[in-house]
Amino acid sequence: MTFFEATCTAPVNIAVVKYWGKRDTTLILPTNSSLSVTLSQDQLHSKTTIRASADFEAQGGDRLWLNGIEESIQSNKRLVACLRETRAQRKAMEQADPALPKIHSWAVHICSENNFPTAAGLASSASGYACLVYTLAKLYQLPLNASDLSMVARQGSGSACRSLFGGFVAWEMGTRDDGLDSRAVQIAPETHWPDLQALICVVSDAKKGTSSTEGMQHTVKTSPLLQHRIKEVVPQRMKDMIAAIHAKDFPRFAELTMQDSNQFHAVCLDTYPPIFYMNDISRAIIRIITEYNRTGIKAAYTYDAGPNAVIYAPKENMPEIYALLNHYFPGAVFDDQLGLRNDPRAVAAN
Ligand code: PMV
Numbered sequence: 001m002t003f004f005e006a007t008c009t010a011p012v013n014i015a016v017v018k019y020w021g022k023r024d025t026t027l028i029l030p031t032n033s034s035l036s037v038t039l040s041q042d043q044l045h046s047k048t049t050i051r052a053s054a055d056f057e058a059q060g061g062d063r064l065w066l067n068g069i070e071e072s073i074q075s076n077k078r079l080v081a082c083l084r085e086t087r088a089q090r091k092a093m094e095q096a097d098p099a100l101p102k103i104h105s106w107a108v109h110i111c112s113e114n115n116f117p118t119a120a121g122l123a124s125s126a127s128g129y130a131c132l133v134y135t136l137a138k139l140y141q142l143p144l145n146a147s148d149l150s151m152v153a154r155q156g157s158g159s160a161c162r163s164l165f166g167g168f169v170a171w172e173m174g175t176r177d178d179g180l181d182s183r184a185v186q187i188a189p190e191t192h193w194p195d196l197q198a199l200i201c202v203v204s205d206a207k208k209g210t211s212s213t214e215g216m217q218h219t220v221k222t223s224p225l226l227q228h229r230i231k232e233v234v235p236q237r238m239k240d241m242i243a244a245i246h247a248k249d250f251p252r253f254a255e256l257t258m259q260d261s262n263q264f265h266a267v268c269l270d271t272y273p274p275i276f277y278m279n280d281i282s283r284a285i286i287r288i289i290t291e292y293n294r295t296g297i298k299a300a301y302t303y304d305a306g307p308n309a310v311i312y313a314p315k316e317n318m319p320e321i322y323a324l325l326n327h328y329f330p331g332a333v334f335d336d337q338l339g340l341r342n343d344p345r346a347v348a349a350n
Contacts, residue, residue: 003053004103006138010048010131011041012116012124013162014198014310016257016302017234017241018264019171021220027179028078028158031220032234035170035187035241036162037312039198046127048112048135056107064110073110081155082133083108090140104140125212129156130163150184166190168245170238193248197318201309201325203281210275212305218271225270229263250314254293254300257312261302279307281329288328292321 013036021031056063062083064073073079090104112131114124133153137144150161154171161183162169167190174181210218219226237256244252268275278286282303289301289311299313299321313321 001053001055003051003055004101004106004139005049005051006135007047007049008131008135008138009041009045010127010134010163011038011166012044012127013038013159013169014302014304015159015162015260016253016300016312017237017260018304019158020264020267021216021226021230022158024177024179025217027182028154029177029179029182030158030171030173031226032230033171033173033238034159034162034234035168035238036159037168037196037198038163038166038190044114044116044127044200046112046114046124046131048110048128048131050108050110050132050135050139052103052106052108052139054106056109059107061107062110063107065112067113078129078156079132082129082136082152085152085155086133086136086140086142089142093140093142100141108139125157126159126163129153129160132156133160134164147183147185151179151182154179154182154184167192170242187242188245193245195248195314195316196250196253196312197315199311199313199318199321199325201285201311203279203285203307203309210277210305215268215271215275215277215305218275219267222272223267223270226267229267233263251297254297254312257300257302258289265303277305277307278303282307282309284328285309285311285325288324289321292324 015034015036017033017035019030019032019034023029023031062073064071064076064079073083087104094100094102094104110132112128114128116124130153133149133156134144136142137149137152142149146164150164150171153164154161158171162171164184165186168187169184170187171184172182174183176182237260241253241256243249244256265278268277286301286309289299292299298317299311302310302312304310311321311325
């Protein structure tokens with residue numbers, strides 16, 4: 001059997017200025033710019049292997065296995081979009097260089113797995129789609145320009161575009177209708193702020209009730225607060241966050257991160273009927289961190305579309321923060337499977 005194959009891993013990113021709302025649901029164009037920190041691949045990552053073969057057509061065409069279970073590709077429009085885009089680029093290369101094997105028309109088998117809970121608000125779609133697009137680009141030997149690939153990954157899952165880079169990454173919302181200026185750019189590399197770390201608190205690894213896709217559209221349709229956030233808050237917050245990152249000003253970075261998480265969840269609560277992503281444990285962690293910060297900001301919490309907390313803090317504070325959270329939630333908060341209880345699981349932020 002003749003085949004071509006590529007395997008890649010991709011990291012998770014956790015936003016400190018959240019993306020929430022689409023102005024175009026097909027191209028996945030956001031209603032605001034966003035900014036995230038890419039976490040180390042050592043702890044959390046997606047891993048994808050893709051094989052293309054002329055023989056696969058007779059074996060059911062394109063097929064996908066997610067965490068070992070086969071899923072339908074055809075019903076997944078976003079995955080189909082990523083395949084279509086990368087195949088079109090490969091086809092153009094083959095037309096320009098007839099010596100290249102014509103693999104763009106071969107069916108593919110895609111195997112992808114996460115080493116952490118899928119769809120529990122731990123950005124699994126971000127690492128998953130970033131990994132899919134990067135692996136397709138390697139398979140098809142496309143030019144690996146991360147910003148260009150981010151425009152393809154964006155069409156899989158918006159936040160995935162930011163996982164194409166390490167370090168501190170902005171997704172510039174752009175203004176064009178065709179999305180050609182809606183792409184990720186690196187604000188600072190992973191080496192910029194090695195002292196900053198992230199602690200993941202797995203409050204629950206259950207699949208979330210309202211998907212981010214559903215939640216966003218419900219918010220765009222029903223929340224007046226979202227309009228205020230988009231127009232009056234995020235543009236200035238992006239500038240302030242970039243300045244705080246460049247200056248490695250942790251108290252400012254932390255304050256902006258917590259304010260943005262609060263506003264994102266306030267916007268969800270502002271929908272009708274309301275959406276809740278945090279639970280009682282999530283809110284208790286907010287109170288603990290707020291109390292811990294009373295004498296000076298030493299940690300920042302942030303929550304995505306789920307109950308799990310991500311705590312950003314300077315490395316030297318991590319053992320204390322871990323001990324504090326473990327004191328209040330002995331055994332309950334941290335997921336054994338991830339080994340989060342055994343040591344100060346400070347997932348390096350770069
Ligand atoms: O990329 P999606 O559709 O899973 O949306 C992610 C949205 C948040 O995680 C809540 C925020 C963000 O910017 O990552």
